[in-house]
Amino acid sequence: MFESFDEEARRCIFMARLAAITDKTKTIGLPQLVAGIRKERPELFRGVDWQKSAVKFARLSPENLRAASQAQTEVPLDAKSRRALAAAPELAKKSGAGQVTSAHLLAAILSADAKLRKQLKKAGLSKESKEVKSAGRQARNGPRTMISRSGIGYDLHRLVEKRKLMIGGIEVPFEKGSMGHSDGDVLCHAICDALLGAASMGDIGTHFPDTDEKWRGVSSLVFLRQVRQYLERKNWRIAHIDAVVIAERPKLGPHFPNMRAALAKSLSISTEQINLKAKTQEGIGEIGRGEAVAAHVIATIES
Numbered sequence: 208m209f210e211s212f213d214e215e216a217r218r219c220i221f222m223a224r225l226a227a228i229t230d231k232t233k234t235i236g237l238p239q240l241v242a243g244i245r246k247e248r249p250e251l252f253r254g255v256d257w258q259k260s261a262v263k264f265a266r267l268s269p270e271n272l273r274a275a276s277q278a279q280t281e282v283p284l285d286a287k288s289r290r291a292l293a294a295a296p297e298l299a300k301k302s303g304a305g306q307v308t309s310a311h312l313l314a315a316i317l318s319a320d321a322k323l324r325k326q327l328k329k330a331g332l333s334k335e336s337k338e339v340k341s342a343g344r345q346a347r348n349g350p351r352t353m354i355s356r357s358g359i360g361y362d363l364h365r366l367v368e369k370r371k372l373m374i375g376g377i378e379v380p381f382e383k384g385s386m387g388h389s390d391g392d393v394l395c396h397a398i399c400d401a402l403l404g405a406a407s408m409g410d411i412g413t414h415f416p417d418t419d420e421k422w423r424g425v426s427s428l429v430f431l432r433q434v435r436q437y438l439e440r441k442n443w444r445i446a447h448i449d450a451v452v453i454a455e456r457p458k459l460g461p462h463f464p465n466m467r468a469a470l471a472k473s474l475s476i477s478t479e480q481i482n483l484k485a486k487t488q489e490g491i492g493e494i495g496r497g498e499a500v501a502a503h504v505i506a507t508i509e510s
């Protein structure tokens with residue numbers, strides 16, 4: 208829900224949760240969201256006379272914040288807050304801004320509840336107010352805040368006879384191949400997990416379960432393409448992928464250019480955005496004995 212929210216707007220929602228804990232409300236309501244915004248962006252409320260408002264706000268004093276931060280309580284958003292947060296991206300879009308800012312959040316809250324709007328207007332705050340409007344303009348003209356996330360992925364596949372060895376989307380000539388429901392491509396699977404992890408979208412098993420006949424024998428590049436689409440739908444771009452593939456044999460280095468090309472094509476990125484490294488296991492353990500291959504991946508995405 209918050210992918211299009213900038214860091215400040217996200218902090219406002221976090222503060223709203225602390226306000227709800229302080230207020231001992233069971234849900235995060237609109238007044239708590241207003242309290243969160245007030246804490247993070249006080250200048251939006253310049254000139255507001257709170258005495259004239261009947262709305263009760265949490266007092267987010269340092270002591271209250273400390274106590275609330277330590278509480279492990281999960282506080283859900285109430286229906287009105289959920290509606291307001293869902294409407295905020297549309298407001299941001301209309302104003303020409305790339306992301307939802309605290310000003311859009313406040314405007315969405317003021318649109319969500321007529322009674323609250325009236326009370327706040329009495330105190331001197333409206334979505335047409337100078338402060339809210341100028342914050343909206345700033346969001347439109349100012350530099351876009353970049354959000355960057357990283358995810359980790361790991362996979363291991365057993366090496367068996369009568370299977371192809373698929374790594375990084377290509378077939379590596381070898382006497383054994385990796386076992387798996389799909390083509391058993393250890394590197395593609397670890398990349399999928401790293402990307403899904405970075406976007407907080409679960410893991411490969413959730414999206415492509417090995418109990419589904421649809422995925423039997425399928426090229427793992429299909430998973431990569433699908434994951435790339437999931438990320439695109441959430442406005443994430445892949446910034447970089449760094450991987451270590453661990454195999455005792457065969458030598459993987461000479462195949463890296465082809466692997467990078469295949470991976471880059473499926474992910475719609477350039478080969479420069481993919482780095483591959485090969486390691487052996489020095490003869491130790493199942494990988495060292497040539498019984499398995501593994502891969503570790505870190506993926507970085509941006510929005």
Ligand code: MG
Binds near residue numbers: 363364387391392396
């Ligand atoms: Mg796997």
